[in-house]
Amino acid sequence: KGYIDRAPEITDMELKISNVSTSKLITTMEDGDILVTNLYLSCDPYMRGRMRDFHASYIPPFTPQSVMEGFGVSRVLHSKNQNFKAGDVVTGLTGWEEYSVIHNTAQLRKIQQDDDDESVPIPLSYHVGLLGMPGFTAYAGFYEVCAPKKGDSVYVSAASGAVGQIVGQLAKLHGCYVVGSAGTSQKVELLKNKLGYDNAFNYKTEPDLDASLKRYFPHGIDIYFENVGGPMLDAVLLNMAIHGRVVVCGMVSQHGMSSRHGIHNLYTLISKRIRMQGFLQSDYLSLFPRFLEDVTSYYRQGKIVYIENMNEGLESAPAAFVGLFSGENVGKQVVRLAGE
Ligand code: NDP
Numbered sequence: 001k002g003y004i005d006r007a008p009e010i011t012d013m014e015l016k017i018s019n020v021s022t023s024k025l026i027t028t029m030e031d032g033d034i035l036v037t038n039l040y041l042s043c044d045p046y047m048r049g050r051m052r053d054f055h056a057s058y059i060p061p062f063t064p065q066s067v068m069e070g071f072g073v074s075r076v077l078h079s080k081n082q083n084f085k086a087g088d089v090v091t092g093l094t095g096w097e098e099y100s101v102i103h104n105t106a107q108l109r110k111i112q113q114d115d116d117d118e119s120v121p122i123p124l125s126y127h128v129g130l131l132g133m134p135g136f137t138a139y140a141g142f143y144e145v146c147a148p149k150k151g152d153s154v155y156v157s158a159a160s161g162a163v164g165q166i167v168g169q170l171a172k173l174h175g176c177y178v179v180g181s182a183g184t185s186q187k188v189e190l191l192k193n194k195l196g197y198d199n200a201f202n203y204k205t206e207p208d209l210d211a212s213l214k215r216y217f218p219h220g221i222d223i224y225f226e227n228v229g230g231p232m233l234d235a236v237l238l239n240m241a242i243h244g245r246v247v248v249c250g251m252v253s254q255h256g257m258s259s260r261h262g263i264h265n266l267y268t269l270i271s272k273r274i275r276m277q278g279f280l281q282s283d284y285l286s287l288f289p290r291f292l293e294d295v296t297s298y299y300r301q302g303k304i305v306y307i308e309n310m311n312e313g314l315e316s317a318p319a320a321f322v323g324l325f326s327g328e329n330v331g332k333q334v335v336r337l338a339g340e
Pocket of ligand 1: 045046161187279282324333
């Protein structure tokens with residue numbers, strides 16, 4: 001079982017092992033419950049926020065000593081719910097453990113495997129990435145909040161990550177000029193050569209972020225898809241175009257209490273009439289069916305690709321999660337427990 005504590009900073013996580021048989025779990029099930037075997041677990045930065053009890057959060061904190069909760073892909077083993085049967089594959093919130101009894105089945109989505117286009121199979125793990133919460137975040141954030149126009153200059157930070165890699169590709173499909181930044185040369189190569197970004201740079205090796213952005217955006221940035229916050233946001237604010245949009249999806253650099261960065265350049269919101277707006281993907285869930293249809297079709301037509309970072313085994317999950325905050329993950333971070 002993945003174990004968490006409410007530490008102000010996180011550098012490691014402890015894994016606790018407890019053996020419970022599935023036959024014993026079945027005896028604990030109530031009407032409406034399903035027992036699943038977890039195939040894939042998703043590591044997502046928002047889970048870091050759940051390790052702290054702070055008033056401004058939009059989601060309740062984890063309970064110390066309880067099993068970690070997160071998105072996953074799972075196969076139903078036993079069902080006391082008429083909507084699910086053994087063998088169904090579902091995606092939604094589950095536990096960081098081999099087997100979970102899920103009570104809140106209303107949040108689950110059944111993955112339809114039988115009507116899959118066999119010629120372009122979709123990996124099950126994509127349901128926590130491209131076709132799951134991160135993909136939907138990119139889709140809702142880009143189309144609904146960025147107000148994109150063909151020809152806009154778009155800048156994406158954490159551009160090769162679970163969300164960023166889709167934002168960049170959607171922006172390219174929309175006819176935008178797209179530049180991304182990431183923290184290693186390997187990621188920069190992927191941005192330019194696999195994900196179709198017009199240009200990309202390693203923000204860790206650029207001596208002056210303001211100068212770098214001026215180089216890539218001589219006429220200013222129309223849309224900044226913000227994933228990191230901190231000094232990057234300050235540099236971006238100096239380089240926005242008039243009437244630009246700063247769309248705040250996340251600020252992964254600001255999770256740790258000691259690494260908070262005060263923003264200096266907010267005055268540019270006035271002089272450049274910038275709109276800066278935060279959003280939560282969960283506010284747009286009515287768009288989810290359209291998203292699934294559109295993005296599945298883009299993928300099957302070869303219009304978008306998706307990069308995953310797959311770790312093996314529950315014991316690798318804590319390190320995989322912590323790696324999100326040091327940039328270890330190249331693409332969407334997933335942990336395979338029992339998937340094919
Ligand atoms: P990623 O797959 O992008 O993983 C996180 C990445 O952030 C790392 O790989 C690393 O990439 C970068 N990073 C980590 N620490 C720092 C730092 N201190 N400074 C700069 N970059 C850093 O994660 P996701 O795509 O899942 O999430 C991206 C953002 O979107 C997060 O901020 C997340 O909280 C947010 N989010 C928001 C949602 C919403 O509804 N608003 C929903 C889902 C996600 P690199 O090597 O490039 O530095």
